[in-house]
Amino acid sequence: MKMDLIDPEFPKTLERFGAGSAFECFNCGSCVAVCPLVSGHFPRKMIRYAQLGATEKILRDAKDLWKCLHCGLCSRTCPRGADPGELILSLRRFTLDHWKRWPNV
């Protein structure tokens, strides 16, 4: 079985990249239901990874972050005001920062 390390401090790290209320999410899946991409579990899966601090998984699936259209429909309809769209944007910033620091990882 493949194990992944988690980073319990990730919510604090992500604050630097702009995510504010993402950790209000209780994973109801409304964002997946309204997302125009109609693509698997996007963006819920990424939000869950962020909540868990599963940074290795985020970086492994990072290309998916750029599928987001930044249309804001998930944020408008989120029952918890968790702003999933802004979280995805923050994860893009986090990933770009990682790619700049460690280009070959």
Added chain:
Amino acid sequence: MYDPNNIIQLIASNLRKTGNPFGASNSVINSWWKTVPLRRQGDAMLFTGLMYQSIPYIEMTTEWLARYEDTTLASYFRYGKLTPSFLVSLGFRLLVPQIQKRRFNAILNSVYQVLTNSNTDFCYRPELDFYSGILLHDLGDSEGFARHAAFVAKTLKANGIRKLITVDPHTTYAMKVLYPRVTGESFEVRTWFECVAPSGKSCAGRVTLHDPCFYGRYLGLSDLPYKILDDLGVECVRIRNSGEFTNCCGGPAESVSPKLNREVLDRRVEELNSANAPVLAMCPICLGNLLRAGIPAEDFSTFVERYV
């Protein structure tokens, strides 16, 4: 899908070199104003953010990206940043069809005419009309965006520009919401359709609106276009996902995946076709996308110009 890092680096490099995402000079892209009497003095500056003018270039680039997406040649796009800007400008001059340039420049002429007919006190200074940098923000390059925004804000302020009239939702969002946050500089920003004065003319048309996401959700401006149409006596057929709950046309995906863009676009086209009415668009990216899908969409400004 293209490697987002390559696309971001290419766009950031072009923005540093030429001030726009394409790597061609702004003067090649921005020529719409040459056919109107230039007003250099006025209360607010018309600020196009070079978006409508860029659509023929975006369309051509998307066509190339679509051709090589998911092929072994895709990774070579990263070397685009090594191309000198004069070569890119020359390429764009020769390859982008004139008819496309005229079509999108005409939309800006319509905005100019609507503002004039509405007795708006405005000016246009082509040398101060910059790309806002919004694509870099959307792709996650906050540093690149902040650097470009600081240059644009500083230059506008240094030239006494305090009020802007914008023409598209992305530039409006950038100048109204992001610039104060990122640069500390604020501008009084209005869209062109907030300046429309009733003319008393009316028509008995029937249309449907493809509301842009940014006017609907990020800027809370989606009611006004419906009111303008209502004042003109135009019947506007509301489709299932409209106004604040509008659906995206897929445009934002075109720089990293034209294939994904097309999938989302096809679903939106189906919704718009259900109205069985001519489609009006209010965003250059949406308009370019809808036209590519074969929908004979018209820009809201050219429609309004006929009656104002």
